[in-house]
Each structure stands twice: as C-alpha cells, then as structure tokens.
Amino acid sequence: MIHFADVTFGYDAHPVLDGVSFDIPEGEFCLLVGTTGAGKSTLLQSINGLVPRFTGGTMAGDIHVNGRSVRGAAPADLADIVGYVAQDPLAGFVTDDVELELAYTAEQLGLAPAVMRKRVTEIVDLLGLADVRGRTLAALSSGQRQRVAIGAALVAGPSALVLDEPTSALDPGAADEVLSALHRLVHDLGVTVLLAEHRLERVAQYADSALLLHGGKVMAGSVGEVLAVSPVAPPVVRLGKVAGWAGPPVTIREARRHAAPLRAALAVESVPSDAAAAVGPALLWTDALTVDYPGVRAVDGVDLAAARGERVALMGRNGSGKSSLLWALQGTGRRAGGTVTVGGRDPARLKAGRRRTLAGLVPSEPADLLYAETVAAECDGADRDSGAAPGTCAKILDDLVEAVDSGAHPRDLSEGQRLALALAVTLTAAPPLLLLDEPTRGLDYPGKGALAVRLRRLAEAGHCVIVSTHDVEFVAEFASRVVILSDGAVVADGPAREIVSASPMFAPQVEKIVPGWLTVEEVVAALGGGDADD
Incomplete structure (x- = not known):
C-alpha cells in the first residue's frame, strides 16, 4: 500500500531521510517511532506531497501509495488515496461547523449532493460523531476535534491515513476514543494507517507493525522488535x-x-515515599477563584495553596478548566471572582515584565512566546530580558533537547524543539512560581526525562512548579503532588503516588504491572x- 524506494530528502547537504526503503501492506496499523527531531513529520508529509512541494528541499527516490507515484503531486491531487491529519487539527479546519467541515472535501471533489450526504453520514456513524454533528468546532473537546479531523480526511475515501501525533493534546480517555476509532478503520474498512506518536505507551497495543526512524535510516519490524532496539521506548x-x-x-x-x-x-x-520531598514556605494562595466565559464556568471557586519546593501536576479531562486556572494564577487570564496571591503579591496587578519574574507561564502553544528570527537571537533576548549570564538560555535548551540549529527560525523547528525553546526562554527568568501548560507535547521520553530533572532541580532550589498535563508517565517522574480538576472544581488533591495509584485512568504503566x-x-x-x- 505505502512503498518507499531509496528515498532521500534534505535541506542543503543535511539529509533528513537517507536512502529510506520500506513497505506497509494494505490494512496495516503501523507505528512510526523516533526521537524528537528525527524527521518523523517530514516522512509523513512526503506521503501526501507536502514535502517537498511546500517545504522546499531536495528529494530523490520514489514513493508509491496504492500503486500510484506521489512524487511531484500536490496534496489535493492525492486526497483520494492519502488522508493526512496534522498535529494541530484546529489549525487545519476551514469552516466553523462540524458537518460543513466534513462536507468540505466532498464539495472540492465535486461530488453530487446525494453522494456527499451519504458519505458524511457514514463517517459520522463510523467515528461516533452523531452527537456533535450540528455543533460548532470551537465548542468541541480536543478529542472530538481530532475525530472530526480524521473524518474530514476520510471523506475522499483514501486508501491510507497518515497521522502526526494525534493524541498529543488529549487526556487518556479522549486518546483511547481516537485510537479505537483508528482501530475500527483498519479492521472494518481495511484502511492503512501510519501514525507517529511520542506517547508510545498509548499506541503500541493498537499497532500491527512499526518503523524506527533514526539517523535518517528506517528499520521495519514488529512492534516488539522495533521498540527493543529503539532509543525511545x-x-x-x-x-x-x-x-x-x-x-x-x-x-x-x-x-x-x-x-x-x-x-x-x-x-x-x-x-x-513522596514525603521525602523538601517543602518550603507557602508561596501561592487562591481563595474562591472563579473564571467565567460566556455560558461556561471554567473554574469554579477553587481554593488552592502551594509551597516552595512543591512539584504539582494539574490533571483532568480536556475541558476541565486546567488552562483557565493556570492563566488566572499567572495574572494575565480573566477572573470572575476570588483572589490570587503569589509571594504576597497579586500577579494581575503587576506590569508584564514584573509579572514574568513572579509567575512564568509556558502556554500550550509555545510559539506564542517566540518572536525572534533565529534560535540564537531568541536565547540572547531571553538572557538580556532576564538579566541572566550570556549562554544561560542556550544551555537550558541543550539540556532539554539535542541538536537544535542555533541559526534556524523558531517556526521551522519541530513541535518538540519549539516547545523546548519556549521552555528555555521561560526558565531563564527563574520565576518563583513556574506554570507550564502541557509542556511534554512533542517531546520524546529522553526529552521528558530531562524536563522532569530540570523541574525537580528548580523545585529543590525553592521554586514552586505547577504543570498541567495529560501525560501520566511524566507525572510519575515529576510530581510530588497531584490535583485533579473536573468541571472547574478540585475533586482530588494529595500525594502523587496516592492519587495516581487509585485511578485506573491516571496510573502509569509500571504501577499497573507492579502496584505501588x-x-x-x-x-x-x-x-x-x-x-x-x-
């Protein structure tokens, strides 16, 4: 179904793919494995024509999907054989409504209205979207948006579906929904699925085979064979x-x-025991903190206290209020009621520069923090703005992820590299309260381990670190305390080991095998x- 024959691709003299050859048969669920920056997105985008047509670079070799060569073709020309779902589905939507989004591709293909309605209805039923069919995309959860994006890619009836980290922004329950939908596509319709994902613990059980991309080369085999030799597992x-x-x-x-x-x-x-973690004096207090949006109470009267030295994981399903709470704590986000105090001051009453040194926040879209033309300029600017020694930000970045080109534009980095740069910029200021919203998205296991180590060191140095995350394996490495939100309210708060061990949804893999x-x-x-x- 998907055939690579001696494919080489790169920019200038630096190959990202180096003589890559493999075959994925029809009806296979194949997992693409590799470290952050290995070139997984490049490989996926070469299958539907985005690479090199929209990225530049030089390509050699040939790629066939269902017997058709895709070299030189545009994504629109390949829609009937390749469906592509990017990392951020919201950025790829072209309408505001679920049903219109599903019908858009069919309209572009010139399908008759009766055929269009039939195909959209079939996809709605297949992916379990009947209850959201008439809703706007902005009103959906992340898991629902991901399923809509998959549905939109399927409207043209492609033989192969290519997905780039489809569960990276999802809670465990929503991720299972998406992966179960892909499993049905493979087994019920014979669609070939190639999926890249850093959270391998979620996906490995669904996959039939795997590809390891490392050093520009690809190794193919069973999931066990590939993960046994992979640098990420x-x-x-x-x-x-x-x-x-x-x-x-x-x-x-x-x-x-x-x-x-x-x-x-x-x-x-x-x-x-989590009790071994040294906790210093109290730093953060909230009293009846409330955040409202039109028609929605996102944070509902939260009372929260955190001390220096604490490592807090904020967990809960998509839409539970985690991001709204973080922004309210940082001082930029809206409040409908209640108070926030950090070190005796309210961050909302401070100017932006002062606020950043009191409470630093890395948003779920890290590119929002990046404005310079190169990675080096971004790091230099962070050093100057924070009064840090030259090279401080660059050193933090090197600790988080390897081999980032200092001359590259931040927008040209991979998702994981861009996130690491935003983290480094924020960490350079060393605020006493550090808030991170889904910081592990796009990071591989070594990158997450390095992040956990650095955050633990910051906590040991007297900072309070609060991380909103769906990544239960990262929580197991990082957190001393877990707070779980549901519908904007705190429903659980206690030592990390106690909270995650009691929850089948939030328990890490090791705890499920050797309890405790x-x-x-x-x-x-x-x-x-x-x-x-x-």
Missing part, C-alpha cells in the same frame, strides 16, 4: 528489559503475565541495578 518495554523478560512485552497484559517473580522481589522492598511503584527507575533502584535503559 515506553516504560513497559524498559521494565521488560530490566527484568529480562523475553520479547520484551509491549502491552500491560503481556507484562503482567511475566511479572509475578518481579512483584515477589519487590514485595520485600520499601516503596519510595511508579517508574522504571524506582524499580531499578530497589533491585540494586544500574541504568534503567541498559
């Missing part, structure tokens, strides 16, 4: 390597069948081992 695979399980297993079900001896060995060890333990590193330390990735 979900916790279940890393735990399997540590325990010496054959395979290693790639699903919780498989791992639990091997885990009895490991559970017995850990039963005599003491589970790590959250990360592979904890297991390795308890067993007296070395590096968890050996």
Whole structure:
C-alpha cells in the first residue's frame, strides 16, 4: 500500500531521510517511532506531497501509495488515496461547523449532493460523531476535534491515513476514543494507517507493525522488535528489559503475565515515599477563584495553596478548566471572582515584565512566546530580558533537547524543539512560581526525562512548579503532588503516588504491572541495578 524506494530528502547537504526503503501492506496499523527531531513529520508529509512541494528541499527516490507515484503531486491531487491529519487539527479546519467541515472535501471533489450526504453520514456513524454533528468546532473537546479531523480526511475515501501525533493534546480517555476509532478503520474498512506518536505507551497495543526512524535510516519490524532496539521506548518495554523478560512485552497484559517473580522481589522492598520531598514556605494562595466565559464556568471557586519546593501536576479531562486556572494564577487570564496571591503579591496587578519574574507561564502553544528570527537571537533576548549570564538560555535548551540549529527560525523547528525553546526562554527568568501548560507535547521520553530533572532541580532550589498535563508517565517522574480538576472544581488533591495509584485512568504503566511503584527507575533502584535503559 505505502512503498518507499531509496528515498532521500534534505535541506542543503543535511539529509533528513537517507536512502529510506520500506513497505506497509494494505490494512496495516503501523507505528512510526523516533526521537524528537528525527524527521518523523517530514516522512509523513512526503506521503501526501507536502514535502517537498511546500517545504522546499531536495528529494530523490520514489514513493508509491496504492500503486500510484506521489512524487511531484500536490496534496489535493492525492486526497483520494492519502488522508493526512496534522498535529494541530484546529489549525487545519476551514469552516466553523462540524458537518460543513466534513462536507468540505466532498464539495472540492465535486461530488453530487446525494453522494456527499451519504458519505458524511457514514463517517459520522463510523467515528461516533452523531452527537456533535450540528455543533460548532470551537465548542468541541480536543478529542472530538481530532475525530472530526480524521473524518474530514476520510471523506475522499483514501486508501491510507497518515497521522502526526494525534493524541498529543488529549487526556487518556479522549486518546483511547481516537485510537479505537483508528482501530475500527483498519479492521472494518481495511484502511492503512501510519501514525507517529511520542506517547508510545498509548499506541503500541493498537499497532500491527512499526518503523524506527533514526539517523535518517528506517528499520521495519514488529512492534516488539522495533521498540527493543529503539532509543525511545515506553516504560513497559524498559521494565521488560530490566527484568529480562523475553520479547520484551509491549502491552500491560503481556507484562503482567511475566511479572509475578518481579512483584515477589519487590514485595520485600520499601516503596519510595513522596514525603521525602523538601517543602518550603507557602508561596501561592487562591481563595474562591472563579473564571467565567460566556455560558461556561471554567473554574469554579477553587481554593488552592502551594509551597516552595512543591512539584504539582494539574490533571483532568480536556475541558476541565486546567488552562483557565493556570492563566488566572499567572495574572494575565480573566477572573470572575476570588483572589490570587503569589509571594504576597497579586500577579494581575503587576506590569508584564514584573509579572514574568513572579509567575512564568509556558502556554500550550509555545510559539506564542517566540518572536525572534533565529534560535540564537531568541536565547540572547531571553538572557538580556532576564538579566541572566550570556549562554544561560542556550544551555537550558541543550539540556532539554539535542541538536537544535542555533541559526534556524523558531517556526521551522519541530513541535518538540519549539516547545523546548519556549521552555528555555521561560526558565531563564527563574520565576518563583513556574506554570507550564502541557509542556511534554512533542517531546520524546529522553526529552521528558530531562524536563522532569530540570523541574525537580528548580523545585529543590525553592521554586514552586505547577504543570498541567495529560501525560501520566511524566507525572510519575515529576510530581510530588497531584490535583485533579473536573468541571472547574478540585475533586482530588494529595500525594502523587496516592492519587495516581487509585485511578485506573491516571496510573502509569509500571504501577499497573507492579502496584505501588511508579517508574522504571524506582524499580531499578530497589533491585540494586544500574541504568534503567541498559
């Protein structure tokens, strides 16, 4: 179905894809694996003609989909064989209404009205969109928008569906909805799916095969074979390597069948305690904090206190009020009522420059913080604005993600690299209260690990760090405390281990296999081992 024959692509003399050859058969669910910046988005976009037609660069070799060469064709010319869903579906919508969005492609293809209605209705039923068919796109949750984007790509009846991190902005429940819909497409309609995703723990169980993109080369194989040698792998695979399980297993079900001896060995060890985290004096207080939008109460009378040294994960389903709460804490967001105090001051009463040194926030769209023409200029500007030593921002960026071209424009970076740059700019100011909204989107496991380490160090230095996230594996590494929101109200607040262990939705993979333990590193330390990735 999808055939790459000695494909090479790059800019100037730097190949992103280097002699890539592979085949994905019809009706296959294939997972594309690789580190941040490895070129996964480039590979995906080459299948529907976005690369090199809209990106520039030089390409050699050939790509066929369903027997047709896609070299030199425009995405519109390939809509009947390749459906493409980008990282941010909202940015790709061309209408304001669900049904109009689904019908748009059919209109461009000149389908008869009766055929158009039939096809839209079939897609609505297939993807479970009947309850939102008449709604506006702005009123949908992130998971619903993602399914609409998939539906819009399917209207033309493509043989292959290509998706770039479709669950990166979704809570665990919404991610399962999207992945289950893709699973039905593969098994019920025979659609070939190629999907790139950093949160491999979510996707591995659905995939039939995998591709590893590393150093411009591609290795193809079963999911287990690829993840066993990949520089990025979900916790279940890393735990399997540590325990010496054959395979290693790639699903919780498989791992639990091997885990009895490991559970017995850990039963005599003491589970790590969150109480060891040093907590300093109180820094943040809110009293009856309320945020309203027209017709919606996003934050409903939240009372929250946090101290220096705390590492707080703010969790909850999409639309639960997490982002609205963060912006209200930072002082830029609206408030309908209540108070916020950070270190004795209300951030909303400060000018922007002073506010940033008191409460720094990295938004869910990190490009909103970036304005310079190059990465180097962005870092230099952050150093100057924060009064930091020259090179401070660049060093933070190097710690977060490797091999970022200092001369590149921030808009030309990958999603993960751009996020890392925004994080570095914010961290340069070292505000006592650091707020991050979905900071792990686009980061691979090493990048998330490096981020967790840096945030822990900031907390140990006396900062209070609050992170809104759907990434349960990152929470297991980073958080000492978890606050769960639902409909704008706090429904759970306590030690991270206690909160996530009690929730099937928010429990990390390791806890599901060896209850009480959250990360592979904890297991390795308890067993007296070395590096968890050996």
